[in-house]
Amino acid sequence: MPGTSAASELVSGRELTAARVTEPRLREAYARCRRLHARHGRTYFLATRLLRPAQRPAIHALYGFARYVDDLVDDPEPGWTAADIAQRIDHIATALDEGLAAGSSDDPVLAAVVDTTVRFGVEAKLFGPFLHSMRMDLAVTGYASRTELDTYVHGSAEVIGLQVLPVLGTVCDRREAEPHAAALGAAFQLTNFLRDVAEDLHRGRVYLPADELAAYGVDTDLLRWCLRNGRAEPKVKAALADQVARTREVYRRARPGIAMLHPASRPCVATAFDLYSRILDRIEDRDHDVFAGRAVVSTPRRLALAGAAVARTALARAARTAGTARTANTARTARTARTALPRISR
Template sequence: MSADREMDAAGITGPSLREAYRRCRALNAEHGRTYFLATRMLSAEQRPAVHALYGFARWVDDVVDDLHSGPEAKAEALGTIDVALTSAFDRGRSSDPVLMALLDTTRRYGIPHVHFHDFMASMRMDLTVTDYATRADLLRYVHGSAAVIGLQVLPVLGTVGPGREAEPAAAALGIAFQLTNFLRDVGEDLDRGRVYLPADELAAFGVDRDRLVWARAGGRADDRVRAALREQVEQARRVYGQAKPGIAMLAPRSRPCVDAAYRLYGRILDLVEEAGCAVLSRRVAVSNGRRLAVALPGFARAVLARTA
């Protein structure tokens, strides 16, 4: 379905607002392949809002992960976004296309503004914090970088009962996806000078930052690193377990989409475990065949749910 038909279904009118949503959709299609595929299972009127939420997160992520800018330039860019975000919420309008779509989405679905301020706080942490001593320290960061993403999307997905009851599972799902990304991208994050794995848990296996850098540089199979990564995989699986009951709490039309994302990200976690130490030298990805194998049945369930 085209972007225009999705916006028609959502009741989004006005050329500038439609162009703003179109910009967010393009960001999602370009940078979030697994995420974008899962959104195809949502009803047409839900998709623009999800694209707007993704577009804002992508915009900020790109600033933080820009390898060609120094910390001061990144801090200035984040500060500019932060001021523009606060102004948009305070004034109820913005000329920036991504913020325009975001503001419209928060109004439509009553998404609390605090979730976006918490997200910005964690993104600012990325400019100064390069590792985390304990899981508690990591989870303070992950609240803003991932848990709030689940909480932002929840009102768009809808629930069969009070939304507040589904919030813990929605937050857990965002965290589970983030932990999966940390493991998949551990090598690339090392190149950026960051380690998103608790230092004390790595140390229990005789692993530290230097050991990870050594494994990244040489692509060497190392029992200690492999064992430490397996433990991190198990930690992530426990969070997936906390998130799974939340799928049944969602509105029926939204369940196939979230279930597909749950299974695709779970498969990435499996691939990380299967790759072992090799994940430090290459980035694992779900094959197109696997994506289709998950997506096609999910799409059929989504159509049936919308028909019902």
């Protein structure tokens, strides 16, 4: 819808102005990343609206870049082979390294990523594992164990949590918060794996550890049977219930990190935490039958959760503003009183 697009561009422009991004080419790169984030990451994109406007472009840059590369793998250009995609990822890796070394880039997406990395001190070494995991998707179709899957998840999700941490800010040493940020990235990714079992099977991939499935008598052939028949077999339901329980444990490891964030960033992350974990609730509500339909949190529910967070954020900001004003008034009164006192000669 043209009106919606115009409104989105207006919001994007205000965010970039708040972030003091003024150069037209760079503003367009950030805007493009925002569009990528909005199109593919609806849950976290909604939560991002709870951040201060000056923070949002950096989050859009990092998530937009992740979606940009992921799209190359999952939705390649017609006729592209795995070798073509791998070559494109290698080109991106080289261009990113050159941009980070120079402090700027002419690439229409990487320009925003490099600028964000420089502005917020994001560790450049975090991009390598991400690109490695994207390459894994070109050849790996399954994971024999949790250890193997963890390697993929580290690059595809944990490093994203670590990348955004400097943008969100912390009230403690950043290193103390890093394990929780990484765990939250993993929790979101593992939730996606459970929600998208059927979709991933269509692409020929299974992101669930084979040995843990085997403990319930489940293998890829049985999962494909479920896909063909549009329903989960009882053994598959039991295996998925186990996977949900394991994923909830990752959320429990991540939760303490929310309190370590800068107060302005907590509503965003807490809302994303709530929205993603409710996807697990929906899976349980469906008796773990992820083949009968996609488990999602309804749009009204997502908006209600975000709206409540907006209200809490507004109240907290108002309270902080009022407190600052009272402190300033008290200080001015004290200065006035001191000025009015007669000087005592020594």
